[in-house]
Amino acid sequence: MLFRVDVAAAEPLADQIAAQVRGGIVRGELVPGERLPPARELADVLDINLHTVLRAYAKLRDENLIELRRGRGAVVRDDADATRLRLVELARRFVDEARRQGLREAEMVAIVKEAQP
Template structure:
């Protein structure tokens, strides 16, 4: 598993880390039950603040993709096939949004509203 961040990107570093883990789950490079590096180890290897990694791990935990326990570490809890269906639905959403002429922010606002 190779996670990376781009300090020049407009996306926050924690979002880049979380997106990398999500992508790894979907493409199968990160398997259900796999342990991720500790927040301290990952922060050191990517030259990040530990709180940046903890924020990414916390977001993934809140999404149900990661089991995060003190002393046990971070363990993936989402099989890739569960996310594949969601990825397909998202692709359809993006296509429909594009056809309707909606921008990314409008589409995200609609998704956020539905999730509430």
Template sequence: MLLHLDKADTRPLHEQIASAVRRAVAEGECRAGDRLPSARDLSSALDVNVNTVLRGLRELRDEGLLEFRRGRGITVAEGAARRSGLQIRVRELVAEASRLGYSRTDLIDMIRGLA
């Protein structure tokens, strides 16, 4: 699992870490039952403090996306992909926009206008 943090992102690092793991699950890079690297390995790879990594991972545990098991490490929870249904909703949005006569470019422009 490759996680990247955006140095230009102004969100706290633990939130960026949690978001990166959520995205990996949503995109199928990590599946239910998959074991994540240890917090120490992630902190080394991301060049952040191990406590920062743990804070992000605990947030995901509290959401039900990850499970912490002594001796088994951190794994993606069963049903985690269902909890992360953004990709499904995006496909539905694209289909609805198309049905209404909007192109993908139109849809992207609408989304950019929200930011």
């Protein structure tokens, strides 16, 4: 898969990297058990700070998408669920848009409930 970051973009670099890994899982380019590039190597080839990559990987670990193990590096979890992740991405976009419109959490939940047939 392609890791692509824009150092001039407003979005933090760590978030850009995390988003690309999520996209890779959603599109099936990254399958469970697949190893991500070692953080040091990715930082080197993208010419960014090692800690930025580590922050991105830690974020993905907190989202239960990858496992970080000493010596084994970052591995896509067996239960990394592309289908669920796709929904999470849609929900994220929904929440972003709702926030822009000034909606509060209770109103967002109400809209989701309304959407159920």
